[in-house]
Amino acid sequence: MSEANPKQPEQQPVPKAVVNRLSLYLRELQHLLAERRETISSGELGSRLGFTDAQVRKDLAYFGQFGYPGIGYRCGELVPAIRKILGTQFEWPVVMVGIGNLGHALLGYKGFARQGFHIVAALDSDPAKIGTTVEGIEVADISDLVPIIKQKKVRLGMIAVPAPAAQQVADQMVEAGVDGIVNFAPVTISIPEHISLVGVDLAIELEQIAFAVVNRGDSR
């Protein structure tokens, strides 16, 4: 063979915002499916979420052709298609570090399992917590983080420890070989760039609302 490879399905990099909307489409489609809805047009799917029809079609077009002209998209087909795109058609073993208030709540959050994320280990540094069972999972000693990740083949780590401890936990996760980290601690952490990172700061979400309220209309 010579010249360019003719059938590389997706060449250009996909913007993060597109992936985020994809998750919203998936969630909406799952609700639709639960109501036995067969098909939906890009226009209706978009307007339910506050996007235009063209945006929905363009987003999906990054990954292939999923619709039927004159019909729309079949919910029963698009749900698994998006799960495959996102990589959640199989289960992901996840570890949670920091079983304080927030960590505890996240352990009990059913939404993770529903999207294919299975928390297989929970760790903390507090001797009073180690050995107790929280939400059906026994809390292990944080000093066993690296071996536990390796042994349970954990790919994603969630950090819900106090801010000063977050970087150190992240370093250990990286050492143990996780592929991605979600950081709930209100601090910036740095990791090698080949490992994926998202930060979720709950106070920041409130700040976004506060700004929008104070400056009605000045933002979009």
Add this chain to the structure above:
Amino acid sequence: MSEANPKQPEQQPVPKAVVNRLSLYLRELQHLLAERRETISSGELGSRLGFTDAQVRKDLAYFGQFGYPGIGYRCGELVPAIRKILGTQFEWPVVMVGIGNLGHALLGYKGFARQGFHIVAALDSDPAKIGTTVEGIEVADISDLVPIIKQKKVRLGMIAVPAPAAQQVADQMVEAGVDGIVNFAPVTISIPEHISLVGVDLAIELEQIAFAVVNRGDSR
């Protein structure tokens, strides 16, 4: 006076992404301040967060001039300046509805208070929870939502109820006159557009990481 008002500090609409970065700048600056750091350049502030120097300067330029050529920004000045921009220089009374796992954790989360958000009421529909005290706040009956919001002059509402109940709770908050809503339920809710809304779906954050891992390098 005639013609155009000459000193309207901010005329163009501010992109949401800018406001989000502003919150990140604020958080970083607060950490710097805690370490007694006097000044910081746009270059260093940016590189700590993964942005360019120009991005930092452009973002701040939406709101005024805060820096000193040759010096950088004074942390002690920029922190209150950003708080004022975000509207968090004063306390915001907030209500939390849904004291399940997640709601309970959020009630105990210290990060809100640190940024000026004060949870003044907690409500649930479960008779077993009503009347109990959680994290120092007595849980009220959800049927009192509207009067409580009015009486305590609550401006922001947080929703942490199961997905099927979220829209109804949002409607009541709107009826009671809140200015903004943060929705933690994994469902799209719709409210009049003059009221601000942000949705936080924890499973979606994990999906973003999953995609990034599965498609290493194809996203940004």
Add this chain to the structure above:
DNA sequence: ACATGTGAAAAAATTCACAGCA
């Protein structure tokens, strides 16, 4: 007729690059 997929156009956000100030 209805709705997708997609080039082309438009709009928006980011980066560049430099004048000017400390």
Add this chain to the structure above:
DNA sequence: TGCTGTGAATTTTTTCACATGT
């Protein structure tokens, strides 16, 4: 020299509009 603030250039993202398929 060091670093900001900001127009101009560039890149990215969104919207438009229409040919094509059912």
